Amino acid sequence: MSYETQPTASHYVNGAYLEDSAGAAIPVIYPATGAEIARVHAATPAVVEAALSAAVEAQTLWAEMTGRARGRVLTDAARIMRERNRALSELETWDTGKPLQETLVADATSAADALEYFGGLAASLTGEHIQLGEDWVYTRREPLGVCVGIGAWNYPTQISCWKGAPALACGNAMVFKPSETTPLCALKVAEILTEAGAPAGVFNVVQGMGEVGSLLVTDPRVAKVSLTGSVPTGRKVYAAAAAEMKHVTMELGGKSPLVVFDDADLENAVSGAINGNFYSSGQVCSNGTRVFVQRGIKEAFLARLAERVKSAVIGDPMDEATNFGPMVSQRQMEIVQRYIEKGIAEGARLVAGGKRLEREGFYLEPTVFADVTDGMTIAMEEIFGPVMAVLDFETEDEVIARANDTAFGLSAGVFTRDLSRGHRVIGKLRAGSCFINSYNDAPVEAPFGGVKASGVGRENSKAAIEHYSQLKSVYVRMGDVEAPY
Ligand SMILES: NC(=O)c1ccc[n+]([C@@H]2O[C@H](COP(=O)([O-])OP(=O)(O)OC[C@H]3O[C@@H](n4cnc5c(N)ncnc54)[C@H](O)[C@@H]3O)[C@@H](O)[C@H]2O)c1
Ligand SMILES: C[N+](C)(C)CCCC=O
Numbered sequence: 001m002s003y004e005t006q007p008t009a010s011h012y013v014n015g016a017y018l019e020d021s022a023g024a025a026i027p028v029i030y031p032a033t034g035a036e037i038a039r040v041h042a043a044t045p046a047v048v049e050a051a052l053s054a055a056v057e058a059q060t061l062w063a064e065m066t067g068r069a070r071g072r073v074l075t076d077a078a079r080i081m082r083e084r085n086r087a088l089s090e091l092e093t094w095d096t097g098k099p100l101q102e103t104l105v106a107d108a109t110s111a112a113d114a115l116e117y118f119g120g121l122a123a124s125l126t127g128e129h130i131q132l133g134e135d136w137v138y139t140r141r142e143p144l145g146v147c148v149g150i151g152a153w154n155y156p157t158q159i160s161c162w163k164g165a166p167a168l169a170c171g172n173a174m175v176f177k178p179s180e181t182t183p184l185c186a187l188k189v190a191e192i193l194t195e196a197g198a199p200a201g202v203f204n205v206v207q208g209m210g211e212v213g214s215l216l217v218t219d220p221r222v223a224k225v226s227l228t229g230s231v232p233t234g235r236k237v238y239a240a241a242a243a244e245m246k247h248v249t250m251e252l253g254g255k256s257p258l259v260v261f262d263d264a265d266l267e268n269a270v271s272g273a274i275n276g277n278f279y280s281s282g283q284v285c286s287n288g289t290r291v292f293v294q295r296g297i298k299e300a301f302l303a304r305l306a307e308r309v310k311s312a313v314i315g316d317p318m319d320e321a322t323n324f325g326p327m328v329s330q331r332q333m334e335i336v337q338r339y340i341e342k343g344i345a346e347g348a349r350l351v352a353g354g355k356r357l358e359r360e361g362f363y364l365e366p367t368v369f370a371d372v373t374d375g376m377t378i379a380m381e382e383i384f385g386p387v388m389a390v391l392d393f394e395t396e397d398e399v400i401a402r403a404n405d406t407a408f409g410l411s412a413g414v415f416t417r418d419l420s421r422g423h424r425v426i427g428k429l430r431a432g433s434c435f436i437n438s439y440n441d442a443p444v445e446a447p448f449g450g451v452k453a454s455g456v457g458r459e460n461s462k463a464a465i466e467h468y469s470q471l472k473s474v475y476v477r478m479g480d481v482e483a484p485y
Contacts, residue, residue, distance in 0.1 A: 009187075012191065012204060013051045013204045027039050031326040031362050062171055070171065073196050074119030080196055088157060144247055144469065147163075148225045150228070153329075160176050163228075164203055175216055224249075238456070252410070255290060256286060256411040258291045259403060267304070274305070276439035278388075280325075282387060298370075413435040
């Protein structure tokens, strides 16, 4: 890692880097080699306290600034991020192992999109006027206060900004805890926000495992918690937040269906399945990992898919020709290997991949199973790795029922040339972020989030404003006040 890229301490609190080596050491492992490239320390209670009190103090002043002034800070931060895109992308690759080919276009850029979008909205976050005869009511859109963001490891830069940008635009302050697996990127986001003019304490980063997250979630000064993580963690965090009536956004896991009808454009459907299963080595929450293919197109689909998957360039993530990198950690690689073994043991047909690469780092081959049935483990559980399950179907009604037969509801996709059918089927699939003849697009202008066990609330778009602000209504009487006695 270059000197300019590397964060200089574990935490970022009150506008500056902060170290407290009394906290447990967390090694940062480069997934492409398994080598330790940095070390951070989990936040001690003193660091958590410093971050929360800095956020409380900063939030009042930040909320008193005009929306335009807050927005300018965010858009300046977006500009700085774009100027430093290469360095930030390299850091994201060190942190996650994702190929530079991806991180150059999907991480700091997506984070900058969020800063720019919510920076642009900040000046127009207004209430409304409601005339009631000569009396009237006005509403004020007010911040919630101090918000806590907790991140997963697959998109550390993006997640910190998908949460931080709307929170700050609305006049909140944030304490963000990255995943312990990828602690580096959010620190640079905090540094850039300071450089762009964010007052000290408005955006803080503290490191740690679940216990630090839990300390933040249960602190009475915290008004809202936004988590990106697994469903089991979501249940714990949601319950802890509910105990004190805190607002929540839950961006959780999925096992999303991607439905390919006979009349689909074959190349596009195969591209959609590849993008929806193997991008970021399959470590994407919204992935369409249950690929339902209508019987008439099944063999052609599998043949073309196997051919294209073989041409994936697997290798050094820092080489821009590489388009498929390692798993984030040895632990995640082993979880995925166990699912592959289960798929084979339960009778699914291995069409591509299935093995660990014989090289250093946590590399698995992109893996495709065919003849998967609904009851198999690989069709029911979120794997969070490069394992696609292809299932056959005959009719539209059948596939809708089977696609919906899951506790999850993050995403869903349909490939068909019949657009009436595309809209009809998407209308019946119970999921929050859906696609017709595409997969995994996530522009900041569109709401992103799940239904059922996949989550609560929405990130991005104007919808996110509702989750980071609250309305105060003020009744104004123009005449005398009547009372019964
Ligand atoms: N819906 C989305 O937008 C989205 C995006 C990315 C990842 N994900 C999901 O995230 C999961 C993978 O990420 P992961 O393995 O980091 O998830 P995880 O649930 O293990 O951890 C997520 C975060 O929660 C923290 N945490 C754990 N226990 C906690 C507790 N009791 N209180 C507070 N914080 C706690 C962790 O330290 C980490 O920062 C997958 O299920 C994936 O689908 C969802
Ligand atoms: C932008 N993507 C690739 C859809 C990722 C969204 C975040 C989920 O993991």
